[in-house]
Amino acid sequence: MMADAEPILLSETRGHIRLLTINRPERMNSLSPELSDELIKAFVDAGADPDVRAIVLTAVGDRAFCAGADLKARAQEDTEGKPFQPLLSRVQRYVFEVVYETVKPTIAALNGSAVAGGMELALACDMRVAAEHALMGLPEAKRGKGAHFANVMLPRMIPSGIAFEMLYLGEYINMDDARHWGLVNRVVPRGEALNEAMRMAEMLCENAPVSLRRMKETAVRANGLPVPVALRLNEGISPYSSEDRVEGVRAYVEKRKPVWRGR
Template sequence: MADTAPILLSETRGHILLLTINRPDRMNSISPDLSEALVRAFVEASADPDVRCIVLTAVGDRAFCAGADLKARAQEDKEGKPFQPLLSRAERYVFEAVYETIKPTIAALNGPAVAGGFELALACDLRVAAEHVTLGLPEAKRGKGAHFANVMLPRVVPSAIAFEMLYLGEYISAEDGRRWGLVNRVVPRGEALAEALCMAEAICENAPVSLRRMKETAIRSNGLPVPAALRLNEGISPYSSEDRVEGVAAFVEKRKPVWRGR
């Protein structure tokens, strides 16, 4: 009997959307179907006013994601199917879709995140890793490209560290990832998701309008000269929002604010 389990599980916990990659038999590797499901989930979450934070994790603790499904690609190579560059396909580039999501995103790394799996984690805003997690980009050893990491990794860590990871294709530990700013928190094995959800709950306590402004401005200002970046006016302005009025009133009245996201 064919396996009919969904490759991407989706669960709503209050204002948190929890997405779980469900391909443990293939080390949670990215197939075309999974890529499409991830893009759809993140795009829909961006447009859902009830979603204030997205947590991405995977089934099991052997791997968060091992990157592209190379067995599937090898079969396509045998069949003579040409490789389509990621930015030349009809479908949207999955890492770009995750990166540009206007809601805060957290990757809960339950296992190693390598190759495209590392890039998927890199596309998220925050990363929580279990202590046994390894991170790396073996693309140079496979004749592949690591295109998203080529662009993003030198923006996250010192360039020498980025080039070492890219050129050598060697893995680093979760603790080294934390030391270099790739990982926000390292927790015991099996606790990455719980810690990520705790962070997500704390994020959801804050004003949705402010969170969206912070995310959109940070993403769209990346690489711009400071004067141009300061003049961006992305999304709803928190300064003229109902949330700003409510936040100030709640502080003065010593109560918990009731956010409306407008």
Template sequence: MTDPILLSETRGHVLVLTINRPERMNALSPDLSDALIAAFVDAGADPAIRAIVLTAVGDRAFCAGADLKARAQQDAEGKPFQPLLSRVQRYLFEVVYETVKPTIAAVNGPAVAGGMELALACDIRVAADHARFGLPEAKRGKGAHFANVMLPRMIPSGIAYEMLYLGEYIGAEDARRWGLVNRVVGRGEVLNEALRMAEAICRNAPVSLRRMKETAIRSNGLPVPAALRLNEGLSPYSSEDRVEGIRAYIEKREPVWRGK
């Protein structure tokens, strides 16, 4: 029996998803993409899950992007390429980006092409010090569609265009300097740091976290007056968690969140 391509483990209120294709540098096969989509959709609907950590097996790669050997075989067989937004299933990076729970990419090694886009789709990125980030799509005749949209919104546009146009890689410290990565830690420590952050997130009110995530996503690109009038999901201001949070602060104890 072969090992699953995506490992799933729940630690308290944190869901840890681990890509398990080390023999292919954790590249994104169609089956792996489908498994990731299903896992993120399910986690978004599960009230027991308050944060998601995404990582990969080993330290050779977080994700090498699309499985080009599989794509080359499909090209040889004459199978047409289906545009990412024209497929039956949802677009993987869009699913991760729109997940209503906080997401952390624990980048345990190089994140390349679609692997970098997968990390970009998460809210927070923690990288091992040997990780590298790159978008070589221009060298492969591909498109980097998600990165084209997201990268210039996340880092200075000149740096984003340089990465896109040249297809060259940057190291973890440069990624942190440009704001692409939140934290850089030693090899083998990336998952521990991501879990520490996720557990700290889970100590906060679930209703507040969801409102913050949904408002941030939905307001992206809107004029400020329109963004301020968004009312996404359950309001923390009228929630039981808000009452509990204030009471716990006054009583000098840890709050007991109910998520409503």
């Protein structure tokens, strides 16, 4: 009898943190359709779990966080004559969109390089902590592919000229350059990305979950809106009328640690 296959996405909960770990090191943690589906389910589940206050995404090994789409699998499907389904024309939701719109704070721990769809997956998270040996890049123009999510997001995150250089040339950048342009929050020694990401997640979990959710939802939905419209957004539970706001003020006055209820 054959042993059960290893799961392609590992999930565990540490306190109020949901840790998701991509487990395809033999394929550079590349995105297969099955892995994309698992990521969608995992982020939706974590977003709906009232005990989860932050999500950390990482991968097995130290070579690659994610190498993007599984091109070997796609080449086989092309050989077999299977049509390519555009990401926004499938039954499943768009995985980068799901990660980006998750209402909980998200941190990508880049244990290794994040390229193509792997870089897009990292960009979909709120913050990124990277190992110093990692590389980032979007080689889609060299493969005849599209980088649709990066086309939209990258010019919003860094100067447009640098974004177009990365998109047009398809060259990789090191973590010094990534930090300089604000693509990663912190650069740490090899093997320390997850530890630092978890430390950051633990720190943010000390803060009011109602406030964190309001910050995340407003920031995501306000992106690209005119300021007068964005200022009138009222996304999710209002922290101003929440129990957490009352508790936070009381705890400050009483010089004690607040006990958050998330409501």
